[in-house]
Each structure stands twice: as structure tokens, then as C-alpha cells.
Amino acid sequence: MGEIWGSVQAAFSLLFHPDRYLLSTILVSFKVSGVALLLCFPVSAVLAAAIALGRFPGRGVLKLLIRTAMGLPSVVVGLLVLLLLSEAGPFKGLLWTPRAMVISQLVLITPLVLGVMISALEGVSRRVAEAAHVLGANRVQIAWTVVREARVGFLTAGVAGFGRAIAEVGSVLIVGGNIAWADGTSYTRTLTTAIVVESRKGNFEMALAFGIVLLVLVLCVNLILGFLERPGEAR
Amino acid sequence: MKKFLALGGLLLALGGPLAAMELVLATTTSTYDTGLLDRLNRAFEEFLGVKVKVIAVGTGASLELAKRGVVDVVLVHARPLEDRYLREGWLINRRDVMFNDFVVVGPPDDPAGVRGLTDAAEAFRRIAAAEVRFLSRGDNSGTHFREMEIWKAAGIEPRGKWYLISGKGMGDNLVQASFMGAYTITDRGTFIAMRKNLDLEIVVEGPVKGGDPALMNPYGIMAVNPARFPDRNYVLAMAYIGFITSPAGQRIIAEFTVDGEHLFYPTALKADPDFSEYVPRDWRG
Amino acid sequence: MREIIAARDLHFGYGRREVLRGVDLAVRRGEILAVVGPNGAGKTTLFRLLTFYLRPQRGTVEYFLDGHRTPVREARRRIAAVLQEPALFSTDVFTNVAYGLFLRASCGERTRARLARVLQRLGLPLALSPIEERVEAALRAVGLSGFAGRRAYALSRGEAQRVALARALVLEPDVLFLDEPTASLDPESTSVIEGVIRDLRGAGRTVVLSTHDPAQARRLADRIVRLAEGRIVEVVGLTTNGESAPPQSAALWG
Numbered sequence: 001m002g003e004i005w006g007s008v009q010a011a012f013s014l015l016f017h018p019d020r021y022l023l024s025t026i027l028v029s030f031k032v033s034g035v036a037l038l039l040c041f042p043v044s045a046v047l048a049a050a051i052a053l054g055r056f057p058g059r060g061v062l063k064l065l066i067r068t069a070m071g072l073p074s075v076v077v078g079l080l081v082l083l084l085l086s087e088a089g090p091f092k093g094l095l096w097t098p099r100a101m102v103i104s105q106l107v108l109i110t111p112l113v114l115g116v117m118i119s120a121l122e123g124v125s126r127r128v129a130e131a132a133h134v135l136g137a138n139r140v141q142i143a144w145t146v147v148r149e150a151r152v153g154f155l156t157a158g159v160a161g162f163g164r165a166i167a168e169v170g171s172v173l174i175v176g177g178n179i180a181w182a183d184g185t186s187y188t189r190t191l192t193t194a195i196v197v198e199s200r201k202g203n204f205e206m207a208l209a210f211g212i213v214l215l216v217l218v219l220c221v222n223l224i225l226g227f228l229e230r231p232g233e234a235r
Numbered sequence: 236m237k238k239f240l241a242l243g244g245l246l247l248a249l250g251g252p253l254a255a256m257e258l259v260l261a262t263t264t265s266t267y268d269t270g271l272l273d274r275l276n277r278a279f280e281e282f283l284g285v286k287v288k289v290i291a292v293g294t295g296a297s298l299e300l301a302k303r304g305v306v307d308v309v310l311v312h313a314r315p316l317e318d319r320y321l322r323e324g325w326l327i328n329r330r331d332v333m334f335n336d337f338v339v340v341g342p343p344d345d346p347a348g349v350r351g352l353t354d355a356a357e358a359f360r361r362i363a364a365a366e367v368r369f370l371s372r373g374d375n376s377g378t379h380f381r382e383m384e385i386w387k388a389a390g391i392e393p394r395g396k397w398y399l400i401s402g403k404g405m406g407d408n409l410v411q412a413s414f415m416g417a418y419t420i421t422d423r424g425t426f427i428a429m430r431k432n433l434d435l436e437i438v439v440e441g442p443v444k445g446g447d448p449a450l451m452n453p454y455g456i457m458a459v460n461p462a463r464f465p466d467r468n469y470v471l472a473m474a475y476i477g478f479i480t481s482p483a484g485q486r487i488i489a490e491f492t493v494d495g496e497h498l499f500y501p502t503a504l505k506a507d508p509d510f511s512e513y514v515p516r517d518w519r520g
Numbered sequence: 521m522r523e524i525i526a527a528r529d530l531h532f533g534y535g536r537r538e539v540l541r542g543v544d545l546a547v548r549r550g551e552i553l554a555v556v557g558p559n560g561a562g563k564t565t566l567f568r569l570l571t572f573y574l575r576p577q578r579g580t581v582e583y584f585l586d587g588h589r590t591p592v593r594e595a596r597r598r599i600a601a602v603l604q605e606p607a608l609f610s611t612d613v614f615t616n617v618a619y620g621l622f623l624r625a626s627c628g629e630r631t632r633a634r635l636a637r638v639l640q641r642l643g644l645p646l647a648l649s650p651i652e653e654r655v656e657a658a659l660r661a662v663g664l665s666g667f668a669g670r671r672a673y674a675l676s677r678g679e680a681q682r683v684a685l686a687r688a689l690v691l692e693p694d695v696l697f698l699d700e701p702t703a704s705l706d707p708e709s710t711s712v713i714e715g716v717i718r719d720l721r722g723a724g725r726t727v728v729l730s731t732h733d734p735a736q737a738r739r740l741a742d743r744i745v746r747l748a749e750g751r752i753v754e755v756v757g758l759t760t761n762g763e764s765a766p767p768q769s770a771a772l773w774g
Contacts, residue, residue, distance in 0.1 A: 086303045092466065095305050096259055096288055099474045127607035134571045134601035134697070135286040135620040135687065145619075149610055177259075177290035182276035187288065197291070201268040 007208030014209050015216065022185035022213065025194045029214075032098050032172065032190065033165035036105035040113050041158055046118035049143045063118065069111035074170030075107045081175050096177040098188055104171040113161040119152020121146055129140070159225050166218060170194060191217075258471045259288045261300045262310040264404050267291035269424050269498055272310075272471040278487055279478050285471060294405070295375025301302065301325055301457075304464035310479075312377035312435040312454045315384075318515035321347055326457035328473065331482045331512045333488050333499040336441025337381055337450040340409075340426060349418075350438040355447045356389035358439045363389075366397040368417035373400035377452070382420045385449060386402050409433055421450055424498035443500070453502065455512075456480070456483050466478050479503070522548045524584050524726060525570065525695065531578035532565055541566045541750035543579075547695065547728055554720050554741035561654070561747040562728040563605065567699050570728070571601050584696050597624065599651040600688035604681035608672040613683050618657045618673055620691045625651060641669060658690035659683075661719070663712045678709030685713060696720065698729035702736070714740060758763035 014022055051062060081104040085095050094100045124146050132145040149155070169192040172178075176188030178197055186194070191214040199207035266272050267289055276287040290300070292319035294311040301309045301415055302325045308325060311317060320326045341349070347365040349358040362369055371393070372379045386393050399417065400407050405425045412419040413433040423441060426433075440446025456476050461469035478484045488501040511518070523645035525547035532540040539562045543662050547553055555563050568574040569581055572592060583710040590598075600620060614637055622630050633651035640652065659665055667675075675683065681701065688696055698717070703711040717740050720727055732735050737744045737759065746754040 086305045092305060096290060125607065127603055127605055127608065130568075130573055130620075131603055131607035131609075131684075132602070133573050134599075135691070136597050136623050138602070141623060145609065177288065177292075178287045179290065181286055182273040182280060184273075197268070200264060201407045202406045202410070202425075202432060204432075 004208065007205045008212060010182050010205050010207035011136035015213055016192045019184075019185065021180070021184045021194075022210070024180075025189050025191050025210070026186075026213070026217065028098060028186045028188065029166055029190040029192070030217075031217070032101045033105060033162055036102045036109060036165050037113075037158060039102070040106055040110050041160060042088075044110055044113045044117055044157070045147065045154065047122055048114050049147055051114075052118045052121035053143055053146060066111050066115050066118070067078070072108065074140065074168040074230050075174065076107055076170075078104050078171030078174030081107060082172065084176070095175060096179060096188060098176065100175040100186060101172045101190075102174045106163045108168065108171055109161040112164055113157045116157035116160055117150070117154055120150040120157065123153065124149045155225065162221065163218065166190075167192065167214070170197060242494050243351060243519050247323055254405065254469055256285065257288055257372065258285055258308065258468055258475055259290065260307040260308050260310060260475070261290045261292060261297035263294050263312060264291050264299065265312075265378070265422050266310060269428065269491075269493060271488065271499060274491060275380040275479060275484060276489055278483065279475060282478060282483075283474060285474075287475070293374060294377040297325075299460050304459060304467060306459060307468045308456065308458050308475055308507065310453055310454060310456045313380040314455065314516065316380060316455065317455050317457065318517070321457070321515045324460055325463065327460045328476065329457045329513055330476055331484075331502045331505075332454045332456050333501045333503070334451060334453040335445070335499050336423055336443045336452050337378065337420050337439045338423050338426060338441045338446070339418065339420050339439035339450075340412070340435040341438045342416040345436075345438060346416075346466075347418065350436075352439050353419075353447050354387050355439050355449050359385055359389045359393075360391060363391050363393060363397075365394060367465055368397050368399065368415055369393065370412040370415065370417040370419045370507060371398065371400050372405070372419075373402050374404075378405060378422060381450070381452065385420070388449065390395070409435065420450075423494070427498065428493055428494050454499075456502055524549045525569060525728075526584065527566075527579070527581045527583070529579035530566070530569055530576045530581070531650070532562075532574065532576055539750055540576075543747070543750070543752055545570075545745065545752065547726065550724045550726055551742040552727045552729070552740055554719065554737035554744045555728065555747055556647045556732065556734055556737050556744055557730075557747035558732065562750050563747055564699055566747065567601065567697055567728075571599060572596055575616055583654060593767045598694040599697065600691045600693040602681070602684045602688050602699065603703055604699045606677070606681055606684040606701060608675070608683060608687075610672055612668070613659070613672065613675075614655055614668040617658055617668075617690055618651055619687060621651050621654065624691075637668075652692050655686075657732060658686040661689060662686045663717060669711075676706075677704070677707045681705055682709055682712060685716060689716070694728045695728060698727065699733065702729055703732070730766055 051059065081100065082095070085091050086102060094103070128149050129142050131147055132142045137145060172188070172190050173193045173196060176193070178189050178193040179187040180189045181187055189197070192209050195207045195210050198210065262272065268291070272289055276289065290306065292300070294313045294316060297311050298316055298320050300306045300497055301320065310332065317323055317329065321329060322496040328447070339349070339355055341347070347362045349361050352358045360392060366421050371382055401411050403411065405421060406429055408419060409421055409426065413435050418438070423443065424443050426437070439450070441450040442448045456479055457467060458472040458476060461467060482504065485501035485503050488499050491497070523546045527543060527545040530540050530543040531538070543566060555566065557563055558707065565574070571577050572581070585595065585598060607731040609619065618633060622633070629649070629651060632649040636646065636649035636652040639646055639648065655668065656665070659667055662685050664679065664682055667679070667683070672680065672683070685701065701713050717727055717729065729740070742758055744756045744758065745752055
């Protein structure tokens with residue numbers, strides 16, 4: 001118990017007087033997960049619209065696959081990406097870099113983001129699509145209108161995806177290598193993988209402090225996004 | 236020595252383009268977590284201006300990564316495994332780097348009565364006979380490998396409710412063993428670093444303090460075979476090996492302490508090198 | 521030619537349930553046509569086929585807006601509908617009403633409209649954009665002047681349905697479809713909407729509306745078509761003073 005309290009104190013003192021190690025790990029965490037989300041979002045939006053609004057054979061199977069892929073453990077994704085990259089000649093150089101981490105997080109969060117977006121779109125009344133149609137909208141315009149109606153759900157999808165990405169350990173550990181330079185700055189070490197190595201070394205207070213920092217930062221992100229959700233509309 | 240200076244001079248001359256290259260080193264968690272590698276790599280960076288990417292994943296994984304050609308150089312401590320990869324041609328140009336030792340640790344009340352023994356195999360026999368809890372890492376690490384060799388020497392296949400596998404790294408394994416009051420084998424360095432958080436004591440000493448030579452823990456460094464993986468950075472890998480085994484590198488290892496204790500003893504420089512350092516031990520066939 | 525819509529032998533079913541079993545219908549230019557029938561008779565399905573929201577499983581729907589056959593794409597641009605439920609978009613009234621105009625407008629026109637809107641909200645109503653003016657006119661026609669800035673979710677059912685009507689009116693469609701436009705509405709909204717329909721008739725526009733209130737049909741329509749169990753069972757043409765002309769059987773079409 002005392003150790004946890006000590007870590008909480010260490011965490012807050014770290015937060016207010018961050019050292020280069022902490023700052024660089026925060027940067028890597030946000031950079032990797034942020035880019036992964038930025039890449040994932042538009043692609044998923046288009047795919048989700050196509051799946052939710054379309055009618056084609058195998059649609060049900062596709063949705064089932066997406067839902068299954070949502071539950072993929074992060075280590076499995078990391079391992080798959082590691083094996084893939086190590087076989088594919090020109091892409092070998094991507095291993096042990098933040099880019100590989102972005103790739104694996106992309107694979108990890110896309111099913112989740114897709115799934116939430118599809119749910120959001122399916123939650124929009126069919127009357128909306130019909131209203132758009134009878135006012136002269138074509139297929140693409142109808143899709144865009146439905147997407148706009150589902151915008152709160154899409155925001156939720158983004159938050160969920162980012163949350164999953166920034167808090168995961170398994171995939172970035174494997175494809176990134178948890179590398180820090182000899183001077184302590186992080187190269188592919190995230191807040192989560194830093195916890196792994198510090199607790200492995202026995203620096204439990206530091207490990208827990210990093211964990212608390214992660215929680216506080218995620219809390220801040222969620223607070224900001226909470227402001228962006230407008231009440232009473234498009235639910 | 237002269238050859239080393241010549242190589243150094245050549246590499247310094249190439250320093251510009253070299254700096255744009257990177258070196259990927261796969262190694263064990265014990266070498267990395269102690270902080271020794273950071274110290275060595277800082278010096279290497281000063282020497283050549285090259286940053287080393289360290290992937291600390293453990294012995295088994297390091298060797299497998301080398302086999303896939305995704306790293307340049309490997310520093311591990313499991314001679315039988317190293318020999319196998321040398322024989323199969325994945326890795327070449329092995330050098331001794333340093334050694335330390337393992338120790339067997341256990342709960343202070345020593346329920347299996349093994350304290351003070353100078354034969355690790357005998358201690359293992361007694362622990363198995365008394366069916367007192369033993370916690371194994373079970374993760375293909377150098378430590379795990381040595382543990383299995385000792386069981387083999389003791390003529391025992393460890394099995395039963397008393398033999399547990401944690402699958403964890405050295406530090407986590409010690410913590411768990413401490414909680415459970417179990418025996419385990421550990422490298423001395425990690426134990427010293429974590430001693431104050433643990434409820435464990437050394438029951439069988441290693442050769443550094445005059446104990447069982449079977450607990451010797453030598454580290455070797457090898458380069459990934461450029462014939463198999465031409466896109467790997469062989470020149471830089473050899474420069475790194477050269478640096479680690481040079482007087483400068485070896486001095487860093489000799490002077491490295493944690494809490495006043497030396498964790499590693501350099502072994503690369505020998506007046507009469509033993510040929511078996513460079514090749515698989517059974518190279519004669 | 522008086523016929524601007526010709527629907528022949530329409531069949532449609534959902535799954536195994538056959539809803540329309542061979543409907544022939546002609547809509548004449550400038551008339552108010554009322555489709556009456558009990559719930560489940562197929563009124564909404566018929567409308568969905570006429571607006572091309574659904575494709576008939578058998579039969580055809582053809583438009584003749586300028587005397588010759590109008591291609592579907594053009595026809596869709598020149599018709600508009602109000603559904604049984606308002607189905608407004610979750611934004612403000614202005615954006616809802618301007619929706620169809622924005623679809624048909626160029627990028628420049630859209631930007632001008634948005635700019636005009638912003639100025640309007642800041643209290644500087646400069647007459648910048650024809651879109652802005654048309655929206656205001658449509659809102660006036662349904663008795664909702666000044667509602668442009670209201671959020672759609674803050675409207676009553678009657679107000680929402682009137683906005684939906686404005687949304688269609690603003691497009692000045694060749695044919696306006698109204699699916700039970702006053703069902704479950706308060707009397708004020710009902711009378712406003714009926715007034716709009718009368719004004720449309722006066723202006724010579726074509727309206728197809730459905731209702732399950734025969735009295736409303738008699739009040740508003742030139743011709744009444746009765747739908748029952750997926751077929752047209754009766755067609756009644758009304759004289760100007762609201763009395764029935766001799767009924768024609770469903771087979772008399774050309």
C-alpha cells in the first residue's frame with residue numbers, strides 16, 4: 001500500500017518536473033497512436049459507410065469478421081506484423097522503427113473503429129436516407145448525409161480507437177523493440193512499454209508512475225473530447 | 236592492438252557515411268537492464284557517431300531474430316545455443332565478451348537445506364527430493380538454459396506441483412519467487428540490483444565468490460552472417476564487436492558497478508586466445 | 521399530353537408479403553391527386569416506387585415532364601417529397617431547408633449561402649445569396665418565419681413536419697409528393713399545410729398526396745384514387761365544387 005502511495009507521489013512529481021526520458025516516451029506514445037488514428041479514421045469512415053449502407057452478398061460474414069478482429073490480442077497482431085515485415089524484402093527496414101509501430105497499431109484499431117462506426121451508421125434512422133433521396137441526393141450524397149447524422153458515433157469510434165492504441169503494450173513492444181538510446185531518450189519506447197522494462201528492472205515506483213502519467217493524459221484527452229460532444233443531438 | 240587502431244582509423248575516416256547507418260543489437264534483458272549496454276553504447280557513439288538500437292528480448296528470441304535477418308549483431312549467454320546457430324551458419328565471428336555467474340537463491344529459512352553447498356546439481360537434487368517450490372523462468376533465456384543444464388547434470392526431469400514456470404523476465408521472476416518462498420536460479424547482477432526488495436538469500440554461490448564452476452555465465456557476441464543477409468550492416472557489426480572486445484570496451488565493462496558491486500568481468504583480451512572461443516565447441520566434429 | 525407520370529403494372533413485395541399487386545396510375549399535370557386507403561394498403565410503397573426510392577419488382581414508372589420521356593436522373597432532380605415522419609437532419613432549420621438547394625448548387629453558391637447565413641446571424645442581413653432568400657420564402661410559406669436558426673431537435677412535431685414541407689417546397693418541384701402530411705399533427709399545423717396545398721393548386725403545380733382521411737381528400741384533391749390490398753379499386757374525379765364526377769374503373773387508363 002505504501003508502495004502505491006509512493007508511486008502516486010512520484011508520478012505527480014514526475015508530471016510537474018518531467019525528465020527527458022518521460023517526455024520522449026510521451027512523445028512517442030502520442031505520435032505513434034495519433035498517426036495510427038489519423039490514418040485509420042478516413043479509411044474506416046469510407047469502408048464503414050460502404051458496409052453499413054450497402055447491400056452485397058457476404059455482408060453479414062464481413063461484419064462478423066470485423067467483430068472478431070476487434071478482439072485480437074495486441075501481442076498476436078505484433079507477432080503477425082513482425083513476421084510479415086521480416087519476410088517482405090523492401091519493408092524489412094521498417095522493423096524497430098516508429099513506423100512499424102504505426103502499422104501494427106493500425107491493424108489493431110481498425111476493426112474496432114470500423115465496428116463502432118458501422119454500429120453508429122446502422123443506428124441512424126432509415127428515414128434519413130430516404131429523406132435525402134427524395135430531395136434529390138445520389139448514393140454518395142446520401143452516404144455523406146448519413147455519416148453526418150452519425151457524427152457523434154464517429155467521434156466515439158475515434159476515441160475508442162485512440163484509447164485502445166495508446167494503452168496497448170503487446171504489439172508496439174514486439175515490432176518496435178522498446179528501444180531507448182543510450183542517453184535515455186526514447187526511440188520506440190512508449191509509456192506502456194516503458195512500464196514493462198522499468199518493472200522488469202525492479203523500478204516499480206517508476207513503472208507505476210509512468211502508468212499514472214498515462215492515465216492522467218488519457219483522462220485529459222477524454223475531457224477535451226467530452227467538450228466536443230454536443231448534448232441532445234444526433235444520438 | 237595495432238590492427239584495432241588501423242580499423243579504428245579506417246572507420247573514423249568513414250565516420251560521415253557511417254553515422255547515417257544504424258546498428259541493431261539483439262541481446263538479453265540482463266545485459267540491458269543493468270545499464271551496462273547504455274554505458275558501452277554511449278562510448279561507441281562517441282567513437283563512431285553511430286547510435287545503437289538495442290532490442291532486449293532475451294537469448295532465445297535474439298537468436299531467432301538473427302536467423303530472420305532482422306538484426307545485425309547478437310550478445311547472449313547460452314553457449315550451447317550459440318554453438319548451434321554458429322554451426323548452422325546464421326551467425327559468425329563469435330568472441331568472448333565477459334562473464335559473471337549465476338547463484339541459486341531461496342527463502343531465508345532454507346527448507347530444502349541446501350545453503351552452503353558448492354554443487355548446484357546436488358542442491359537441485361535436494362530441492363526436488365524435498366519437493367520444495369522451485370520457480371523456473373521457462374522462457375528460453377540464458378538463465379533458463381543453464382537451469383535446464385543443471386537439472387540434466389543432476390539426472391532429474393523436474394516435474395510436479397513443486398516445480399513452477401513463471402515465463403517471466405529475471406526481475407519479475409525473482410519477485411514472484413520471493414513472494415512464494417521458492418528457490419530459483421538467477422544471475423548475480425540482477426539479484427544484487429534487486430536485493431533490497433526481495434526476501435531471498437544466496438544459498439549456492441557462484442564461481443566469482445568461489446562457488447560451483449557450473450554456475451559460470453559467459454557472454455558471447457556474434458555477427459549476423461552477411462552471406463545469408465547481405466542487407467545487414469556487417470561492417471558496423473564487426474566495428475561494434477571490435478569495440479566491445481577492445482581495451483577501451485573491456486575497461487568499461489571492468490569498471491561498471493551497481494551499488495558499488497562489479498557485475499561483469501571482461502574476458503575478451505587474452506594473451507593466448509583459445510580457438511574454441513571463435514567456433515562451436517565441438518567444431519572438430 | 522396531360523400525363524406527367526405513368527406507372528404501369530407495379531408489383532412490389534417485402535420478402536414474401538406482396539404489397540402492390542399490379543397498380544396502374546397516371547398523374548396529370550397541375551392536378552392534386554389524393555391516394556387514400558387503409559394502413560397497409562401500400563400507399564407508402566407506391567410513393568417509394570414513384571420517387572425511385574425502390575425499384576418495382578414488375579412494372580415501370582415513367583416521367584413525361586416536358587412532353588417527352590424524362591430520364592430518371594433528371595426526373596429525380598425535379599421532384600421532391602415529404603415523408604410520413606419529418607426525418608429532419610440533426611442541424612438547424614436553415615441547413616435542413618437548404619439541403620436540396622445545396623445538392624443542386626455549385627460550390628460558389630453554397631459558400632455564398634453559408635456566408636449570408638453567418639452575416640444573418642451576426643445581425644447584418646445582406647441580400648447576398650438567392651439560396652438564403654428562397655429558404656426564407658419557403659419558411660414564410662409554412663408560417664415559420666424566423667425559425668431558420670432553430671435546432672431541429674427543438675421543434676414540435678407539427679413544426680418539424682412544416683420544416684420538412686418547406687424543405688421540399690423550396691425546390692419548386694414539378695411534382696410534390698406528400699405521404700400523410702398531416703397525420704397526427706396539431707390542428708394549426710394541419711391547417712397551415714392544407715393551406716399550402718391549396719396555394720399550390722392555385723399556382724397550377726402538381727401534388728400527389730396520400731391520406732387515410734377521406735374528408736381531407738375531398739377537401740383538397742381534384743382526383744382521388746383508392747388503394748386496397750395492393751390494387752387500385754376506385755378512381756374518383758371531383759368537380760371544382762368538391763362533388764364526385766362519375767367514377768371510373770381502374771381499367772380505364774391510356
